[in-house]
Amino acid sequence: MGRPKEITQRLIRRAWRKLEFSGKFKRFFKEEVTLNRHKMECLKDSYKSSIWKLEIKVDQKSMPIILKISKQLRKPRPESTVEKNIYRKAKPILHSFMPQIYMTKKNVNGRDLWVFMEYIEPIKSRVQFTPAHFENIIPALAKLHASTMNERLLKHEKIFGDWLPRYDSKEMEEERIRLNQKTIYYLEKAMKDSRLKVKVEPYYNLLKGLLKKGPGYFPEVSKAGFSIVHGDLHTANMACHNLKEKAWQIKFIDWEGAKFAPCWFDMVNLIGVFLAYRREWEEEEEEITRRCVHMYANEMKKHGVVFKTDPMKLYHMAYLKRLLERSMYLQLSWAVTGKKEAKLLPVYLEKIKVLGKKYGLYN
Structure with missing residues (x-):
């Protein structure tokens, strides 16, 4: 297996087309969505994950979503496995307590897990927390x-x-x-x-x-x-x-x-x-x-x-x-x-x- 490629806008666009992600949002939006190729922002990137804010268009309206990529590590950490399974398996129990999970896809770009989820802005920086x-x-x-x-x-x-x-x-x-x-x-x-x-x-x-x-x-x-x-x-x-x-x-x-x-x-x-x-x-x-x-x-x-x-x-x-x-x-x-x-x-x-x-x- 080759070394996974760096996560870039180009790689995300290619994977979106190749794996036909547009049609897999139908269960939530009743129709295919379109990815805005020009509005893609990397919010965080580390050795273990890459988090992107994407924009999709559905029914002529644009909306942000999150793509969280859990990278396959040479020595997998237990906490990485836990979060992957939270998204893949725990939705029936925890769906009320986390953003809507639109889709998960294993083995993208090597053995990475890609998770598309609802965009909800964190509290941090939005309010002077007391x-x-x-x-x-x-x-x-x-x-x-x-x-x-x-x-x-x-x-x-x-x-x-x-x-x-x-x-x-x-x-x-x-x-x-x-x-x-x-x-x-x-x-x-x-x-x-x-x-x-x-x-x-x-x-x-x-x-x-x-x-x-x-x-x-x-x-x-x-x-x-x-x-x-x-x-x-x-x-x-x-x-x-x-x-x-x-x-x-x-x-x-x-x-x-x-x-x-x-x-x-x-x-x-x-x-x-x-x-x-x-x-x-x-x-x-x-x-x-x-x-x-x-x-x-x-x-x-x-x-x-x-x-x-x-x-x-x-x-x-x-x-x-x-x-x-x-x-x-x-x-x-x-x-x-x-x-x-x-x-x-x-x-x-x-x-x-x-x-x-x-x-x-x-x-």
């Missing part, structure tokens, strides 16, 4: 979680069983053990770096002691319920047609991090990570969090899911669990290697100290 906007997102997130909670998803085992990662699987448990050991390794490395030692040393004994006890913190979080979690909730991965509506019709995009895991992990990503970056709301963080957590619990209750443990306790436990099982590994490894800026390291260290004591991880 914590008040969480209220526009939480109802959709709760609906996703409730609709796939525990046995509600397990009855669809045939759809998800062989490809959706499960937090309680042996494979993911082994991954957490591996990350735990790597976190300890990078913690020791940080202590030998004069730049980092000043930040890490006040928390060193505490953090090392907690890491040696893990992973496997707070079983209450898992007992509260598993659902499909998106795994990477931020404004670039949430889209909505009309932000002027009181109730945003949220669609989630970029599902690489999806898995069957404790539902509270998404709330930690949505609320906790955002507020960790945006320290201008530090003094209001507790009230913002409480308001959002109670809203989430109430929305879940509307869909028949009632948490037996106090929701704020579950949120904080989930926050600590994610910090100790994954986030500290990322922050410490970035700080030591310089791969990325470890901007959240000081915030997360203090969170572990404060919440860890509050919830009995140490005396």
Whole structure:
């Protein structure tokens, strides 16, 4: 098999003609569509995917669509396989929570997967996002979680069983053990770096002691319920047609991090990570969090899911669990290697100290 060609406008036009994509939109538009050859914009291109904004004409009207190309990697990454299967197999369950998928086509340009989907502009850059906007997102997130909670998803085992990662699987448990050991390794490395030692040393004994006890913190979080979690909730991965509506019709995009895991992990990503970056709301963080957590619990209750443990306790436990099982590994490894800026390291260290004591991880 030859090396796949670079994704260009010319390649897309040739594939469109050769594979007769125009006629394959009929089930949605009742007629063939026409591709505007001159309006093709590459929104993002990386080693693993290429995202294009195309324009089609249907019934004399022009409309944008998205073409997402998942490239065939020499060493396929698990998260790449997950997103491909979300688009190809999970539509019967997740269609309400993602853009309309018009068509998927395997083995284009080698073994790439081409996905044509509805164009919905992400929230990012369209609104000056503040914590008040969480209220526009939480109802959709709760609906996703409730609709796939525990046995509600397990009855669809045939759809998800062989490809959706499960937090309680042996494979993911082994991954957490591996990350735990790597976190300890990078913690020791940080202590030998004069730049980092000043930040890490006040928390060193505490953090090392907690890491040696893990992973496997707070079983209450898992007992509260598993659902499909998106795994990477931020404004670039949430889209909505009309932000002027009181109730945003949220669609989630970029599902690489999806898995069957404790539902509270998404709330930690949505609320906790955002507020960790945006320290201008530090003094209001507790009230913002409480308001959002109670809203989430109430929305879940509307869909028949009632948490037996106090929701704020579950949120904080989930926050600590994610910090100790994954986030500290990322922050410490970035700080030591310089791969990325470890901007959240000081915030997360203090969170572990404060919440860890509050919830009995140490005396």
